[in-house]
Amino acid sequence: MKRLSIAAIGFAALSMVAPAMAADMAVKAPPPAPVVAIYNWSGFYIGANGGWAQSHGCVDFVNDLGVAAGACGDRSGGVAGGQIGYRWQTNQFVLGLEAQGDWADLKNTRVSLIDPFLSTTAKTDAIGLFTVQLGWAWNASLFYVKGGAAVTRNRLDLFDNLTGIGIASAGHTRWGGALGVGYEYGFAPNWSVGVEYDHLWMGNDNNAFVGVPLPSGGFIAGNGISQDVDMITLRLNYRFGGFGAPVAAHY
Numbered sequence: 001m002k003r004l005s006i007a008a009i010g011f012a013a014l015s016m017v018a019p020a021m022a023a024d025m026a027v028k029a030p031p032p033a034p035v036v037a038i039y040n041w042s043g044f045y046i047g048a049n050g051g052w053a054q055s056h057g058c059v060d061f062v063n064d065l066g067v068a069a070g071a072c073g074d075r076s077g078g079v080a081g082g083q084i085g086y087r088w089q090t091n092q093f094v095l096g097l098e099a100q101g102d103w104a105d106l107k108n109t110r111v112s113l114i115d116p117f118l119s120t121t122a123k124t125d126a127i128g129l130f131t132v133q134l135g136w137a138w139n140a141s142l143f144y145v146k147g148g149a150a151v152t153r154n155r156l157d158l159f160d161n162l163t164g165i166g167i168a169s170a171g172h173t174r175w176g177g178a179l180g181v182g183y184e185y186g187f188a189p190n191w192s193v194g195v196e197y198d199h200l201w202m203g204n205d206n207n208a209f210v211g212v213p214l215p216s217g218g219f220i221a222g223n224g225i226s227q228d229v230d231m232i233t234l235r236l237n238y239r240f241g242g243f244g245a246p247v248a249a250h251y
Helices: 002-024
Strands: 035-037 043-063 068-090 093-111 118-138 141-160 166-186 191-213 219-239 246-248
Touching: 043 093, 043 118, 068 118, 068 219, 093 141, 093 219, 118 166, 118 191, 118 219, 141 191, 141 219, 166 219
Parallel strands: none
Antiparallel strands: 035 246, 043 068, 043 219, 068 093, 093 118, 118 141, 141 166, 166 191, 191 219
16 A cells, blocks of 8 residues: 555656647757748949840921922831830839940832932931830849930931932931830840840931022922831940849748
């Protein structure tokens, strides 16, 4: 009996100690959250672009008798150049400023309606854009819209169809507006590739040809030119700065 009492007392003591020991045991910590790198579009960048453009223009001539005649035409060709800019990223919003300059070869020759013996050659050889970008980023993907000022350098030549001799020429720089949309993907820490479409509204421009004789008789008093440009380019940019600070993913 005495042994049974001692055993019962020992069992009761162990029962009270066991919960206390369990409470003092360390709780296993959950595994750390995985760390991923988020692409950061902020920073200064420089790049190159190339593609295709089409200029739609209308030329109206006025002779010395006040008779006006004109025609519209499209001229298309290649463009190539570069861009430089800076972007700021806040959460998924990206704001940027960019300047772009391109060499262009947009050229068209047609017979004038005011005189069948007269032809005109219109050419655009340079295009510039100065724009603001507003974008939305998904890590290494960036979709953006842009708008601002545009400038084109143009030349108009008039020549006699029979002799091929130039009669008059005029060069002019035109300013207008631009609106575009683009997509860019960061395929390396500092490199990105993209595609962009831009439409340029260049308005109207006038040239005066005082006393320029027409092959069929009379004189050219002046002309007016309107122009719109559509441009599609592939772009490659290098961004100065780091890839972006690693952050812990949340689930």
